[in-house]
Amino acid sequence: MQTLKPAAIPPQSDSVQSTPFDTDSFNQVVMSTYARFPLALEKGAGCRVWDTQGREYLDFVAGIATCTLGHAHPVLIEAVTKQIQKLHHVSNLYYIPEQGELAKWIVEHSCSDRVFFCNSGAEANEAAIKLARKYAHTVLQIDKPIILTAHASFHGRTLATVTATGQPKYQKYFDPLVPGFHYVPYNDIAAIEAAISELDEGDYRVAAILIEPLQGEGGVRPGDVAYFQKLRKICDEIGILLIFDEVQVGMGRSGKLWGYEHLGVEPDIFTSAKALGGGIPIGAMMSKSFCDVFQPGEHASTFGGNPFACGVALSVCQTLERENILQNVQDRGEQLRDGLRAIAAKYPHIITEVRGWGLINGMELQASIQLTAADIVKAAMDEGLLLVPAGPKVIRFVPPLIVTEKEVETALQTLEKAIATVTA
Numbered sequence: 001m002q003t004l005k006p007a008a009i010p011p012q013s014d015s016v017q018s019t020p021f022d023t024d025s026f027n028q029v030v031m032s033t034y035a036r037f038p039l040a041l042e043k044g045a046g047c048r049v050w051d052t053q054g055r056e057y058l059d060f061v062a063g064i065a066t067c068t069l070g071h072a073h074p075v076l077i078e079a080v081t082k083q084i085q086k087l088h089h090v091s092n093l094y095y096i097p098e099q100g101e102l103a104k105w106i107v108e109h110s111c112s113d114r115v116f117f118c119n120s121g122a123e124a125n126e127a128a129i130k131l132a133r134k135y136a137h138t139v140l141q142i143d144k145p146i147i148l149t150a151h152a153s154f155h156g157r158t159l160a161t162v163t164a165t166g167q168p169k170y171q172k173y174f175d176p177l178v179p180g181f182h183y184v185p186y187n188d189i190a191a192i193e194a195a196i197s198e199l200d201e202g203d204y205r206v207a208a209i210l211i212e213p214l215q216g217e218g219g220v221r222p223g224d225v226a227y228f229q230k231l232r233k234i235c236d237e238i239g240i241l242l243i244f245d246e247v248q249v250g251m252g253r254s255g256k257l258w259g260y261e262h263l264g265v266e267p268d269i270f271t272s273a274k275a276l277g278g279g280i281p282i283g284a285m286m287s288k289s290f291c292d293v294f295q296p297g298e299h300a301s302t303f304g305g306n307p308f309a310c311g312v313a314l315s316v317c318q319t320l321e322r323e324n325i326l327q328n329v330q331d332r333g334e335q336l337r338d339g340l341r342a343i344a345a346k347y348p349h350i351i352t353e354v355r356g357w358g359l360i361n362g363m364e365l366q367a368s369i370q371l372t373a374a375d376i377v378k379a380a381m382d383e384g385l386l387l388v389p390a391g392p393k394v395i396r397f398v399p400p401l402i403v404t405e406k407e408v409e410t411a412l413q414t415l416e417k418a419i420a421t422v423t424a
Contacts, residue, residue, distance in 0.1 A: 021052045037381060044071025047400050047407050049386070060399040060411055061386045065216070065248050065360060068278040068316050070400035076278055079315035080308075088308040092300065098310040105317050109257055111266040112286035116294070117305030121247030121273035122156025124283035128210065128243050128269050129160050130299055133180070135241060135291050136207035145207035146199050147243075150186040152218030152391075155210065155245055164210055167218070182206075186215060187224045192231065196238070208241035208269075213259030216248035219394040220355060220362025228263040235268070241291060244270040247283075248360065251275035252320050252401055255330040255358030262357060275401075278316040282309040325401050332408050333358040336397060339412035347419060361397045362390055371422065379418035385411055 021040035040052045047070050049059045062070070069076055083098070090096060103115040116127050129147065136145030149155065151166040162170050163177040171177060182199060184191040196206045209231060215221040235242040244267040249259035253275055260267055268291050273283035283304070303309070320326065337354055340363050344351035350371065353364045365371055373389035380387050390396040399407070 037378070039381065046070045046072070047403050055384070057381070057384050057386050058407060058411055058414065059386050060397050060403075061388045062398055062400045063279055064274070064388060065253055065398040066274040066277075066279055067400050068251065068275040069319060070402050071279075073278070073319075073402070075315050075319045076280075076312065079312045080280070083308050083311035086307070086311075089303070089306045091302075092305060096305060096307055096310065098307045098314065099305040102305075102310040102314045102317070105314060106272075106284065106286060109317070109321075110270075110286060111258075111260070111288070112270070113289035114287050114292045116285045116287075116299065117310065118283040118285070118301040119281050119303050119309075120156075120283045121245075121271065122158045122161045122283075123301065123304070124247065124271035124273050124285045125155045125161045125164065125210070125245055126158050127285040127299055128245075128271055128287075129164065131269060131285070131287060131291065131294060132208040132210075132241050132243060134293050134298065136205075138293055139291075140205070140207055140239065142205045142207050143203040144180070144205070146180055146182050146204055148182050148184055148192065148195055148206055148209045148211075150211055150215070150218075151183050152186060152215055152221070153183075153212055153245075154215070154217035156247075186211075186218070186221060187227045189227050189230045192234065196234070206238075206240055208243055209235060210243040210245060212245045212249065213263055214249045214254065214357055214360065216360065216396075217390055219364065219391045220360060220396055222355060222357055223259075223263055225263055228260075228265050232265040241268045243267060246270050247273045249357070251316075252326050252329055253358055253360050253398070255326060255333055257320075257326065259357070276316065277309055277313045280309055280312045282313050320401070328403075329358040329401050332399075332403050332405065333361065335405060335408050336361055336412070339408065340397070340415075343412065343416050343419065346416075347423070350419070350423060356397070359397070359399055359401060359403065362394045363397070365393045365395075367393060375422055376415075376418055379422045380415055383414045383418050383421075385414040385418070387415075 041049050042052045043050050047059050049057050106115050118124055133145055136142040149164045149166050153166040155161040155164040160178045163181050166183040182195055184195050199206050213223045244260055246259050250272045269287045271285050276282050340354040344354055350366055351363055352366050356362055372392050373395045376395055377387045377389055388396045
């Protein structure tokens with residue numbers, strides 16, 4: 001049996017407040033770009049967090065699939081301390097050893113040959129879009145390249161990535177959007193084939209397919225193996241790029257290091273962020289050497305790949321491997337899905353499906369009922385369990401990858417209590 005290195009439970013500090021957090025003062029100075037829950041978190045350890053009034057919560061959000069090793073993990077504390085005392089930032093005008101070491105680890109543990117570092121998933125996807133466009137112009141000789149993406153996808157909040165996102169609700173008020181994207185249904189190979197045929201006219205041609213191995217924000221919907229294998233065959237036959245957005249599903253979240261490993265295919269380009277740094281901001285775009293067409297000055301990032309972020313991310317990668325955390329993800333994921341399906345069987349009039357890989361799982365509510373995912377998330381929060389919606393009708397479960405058997409059982413019991421409360 002594997003032994004995961006736990007974080008110590010922090011003692012109650014003098015900063016615990018006797019009065020609620022002042023949300024009014026917060027809202028006066030911070031832009032309201034989030035519909036925040038009425039909760040102010042102050043500290044964490046392992047899979048648990050505490051609010052400013054000292055109340056404890058079991059964290060099955062993990063910064064939205066980001067806190068790989070949970071909170072205050074000894075490896076993270078050591079890596080952060082060591083690197084900040086050594087060197088935290090220099091320009092990419094110079095060689096950065098920590099960046100090279102992290103890139104080497106990623107290349108050795110994936111199908112990629114080259115890595116570009118940035119600060120977030122959106123930036124990683126933006127880099128992939130730019131690389132695909134340059135490849136289209138310089139190699140494929142396409143004057144007006146088109147990138148196919150899926151309905152219900154999510155690729156980021158920059159102007160290009162929000163355009164790539166196949167959800168109109170994220171695009172409202174931000175037009176004119178970036179041209180060169182076309183949307184097709186997910187897991188529908190006929191739609192891909194039709195789009196390629198219809199769009200290849202005149203100067204316009206499909207140059208790449210950008211897709212998630214598992215749709216996260218779109219409702220935790222895993223990719224179909226046969227669909228993705230056909231995608232790979234199509235891209236090979238006509239010479240276009242296959243790009244995977246692994247920002248949420250990559251770095252062990254699925255029970256394998258990369259989501260594409262579930263599908264039996266390799267992408268030409270793929271992206272990562274979230275779990276890569278365990279909570280320290282970092283993003284990465286990986287490519288095979290044949291499509292690495294960037295030249296100096298064509299893309300850059302001031303903070304991307306700095307010594308601090310890369311040093312910490314490398315420690316996360318090495319810990320995943322050294323402590324065999326992927327096995328824990330597989331075991332706890334199976335336990336969680338079994339438990340969620342047992343709950344679903346008790347509430348068939350409320351819950352329609354449980355699905356996912358590893359420790360990214362979704363529970364979908366019946367479309368015909370008024371109850372929403374946010375309703376259950378709020379009820380669970382009141383009971384001491386943090387969850388996050390993935391759309392209006394799907395509850396998402398993305399705990400730290402070090403979550404224990406006992407914590408999964410506690411989460412299931414708390415969730416069932418919350419459902420009973422909101423349906424009483």
